[in-house]
Amino acid sequence: MTRARKELVSVETTPYYHCICRCVRRAFLCGEDSYSGKNYEHRRGWVLERLRELQGVFAVDVCAYAVMSNHYHLVVRLDADRAAAWSEGEVMERWARLFSLPVLVARYRAGQTKTVAERERAQLQIVEWRARLQDLSWFMRSLNEHLARRANAEDGCKGRFWEGRYKSQALLDDAAVLTCMSYVDLNPVRAGMADTPEASDFTSIQQRIRALARKDQGHEGPACEGDEPRLTVLGREGDDPHGNAVAFTTEDYLELVDWTGRAIREDKRGAIPESIPPILERLRIDPVHFLRHVGRGGSTQHVAALGGVGSMRSAAVSAGRCFIKGIGVSARLFAGPGGWICTP
Structure with missing residues (x-):
């Protein structure tokens, strides 16, 4: 049975979420449709443009993305602390970038409200907007609705x-x-659309590799170009101004993705390179099941959550449930808090 979104998304449990959205009938509406002969490749750039725009509005960080021919993946982080620090004026200014302000709020913004009741009503509306600007559903709605309208307008x-x-x-x-980031970034390699991660267009791994190359060449500046979204910093020692960095560094991550990409090539399918990246050991991830998950399309796309067994059990308790879908898969992948609960 389909669960309400509020049961699936809880910032108190975790701020990180993997989102997947697929075109209607799985048609190639973002790529080249060999059946009709039409090419929609340019629409994949629309996704990145809109992500960059929404980052200036929402308290949502992009960790990874992959825009494919008929679907896209996102790994995002919801930053409730950043949204809480915004002033009322900043909340109104951000909301106004996407939506028109009601007359009452516009008057409150201009300092023209005359009664206490008017001010209180406007303030309640701002409180609601602050919550929406850190909400995953409103972020995805603002992304998908814009893309759908733009595509339908182009198609008439x-x-x-x-x-x-x-x-x-x-x-x-x-x-x-x-x-999950590795799974997302290796979508083009797994689908045979690219031979290497650096050749994977419209992915965050390609963007990170290019940014690292610019840094090595002494070029300062943001780790994004043009309409690319800003990517969250990897490594707690990073210079992310919001303190949103995850535990592993960019170098750790690129090494792992390169290792995985070589292992899942068609001529090496099922093979495991001898030199296993140390990050797998540090995070207690089973390399065999990691490759099986990332290299063959994964078996966790349809589970509610992913994490160590202890984290899964805690999430179930927080949601008031006895069981959370995916705990068996997580047990095979991770030996996190709580230890193994089954043997592969």
Whole structure:
């Protein structure tokens, strides 16, 4: 049975989420449709443009992304502390970038409200907007609705562009975030669209590799170009002004993705390179099941959450449930807090 989104997304449990959205009928509405001969590749750039725009509005950070021909993946972090620090004026200014302000709030913003009741009503509205600007559903709505309207306008049609509501998966610890980011970034390699991570267009791994190359060449500046979204810093020692960095560093992550990418190439399918990246050991991730998950399309896309067994059990308790879907898969992948509960 489909669960309400509020049961699936809880910032108190984890701020990290993996989101998936697929085009209607799984048609190639963001790539090249060999059946009709039409090319929609330019629409993949729309996703990055809109992500960059929404980052200036919402308290949401992008950890990883991959825009494919008929679907996209996002790994995001919801930053409730940043939204709480915004002033009323900043909340109104951010909301006004996407939506028109009601007359009452516009008057409050201009200092023209005359009664206490008017001011209180305007302040309640601002409180609601602050909550929405850190909410995953409002972020995804603002992304998907914009893309659907733009695509339908280009095609001169009406109706659905997306199959349905987006799918979301809670990532409960650093091991889950690492695994999911790797899975997302290696989508083009796994699909045979690219031979290497650096050749994977419209992915965050390509963006991170380019940014690292610019840094090595002595070029200062942001780790993004043009309409690319800003990516969250990797490594707690990073210079992320919001303190949102995850535990592993960029070098750790790139080494792991390169190792995994070489292992899942068609001529090496099922093979495990001898030199296993130390990050897997540090985060207690089983390398065999990691490759099986990341290299063969994964088996956790349809589970509610991903993380160490202890994290999964805690999430179930927080949600008032006895069981949370995915705990068996997590037990095979991670030996996190709580230890193994089954043997592969």
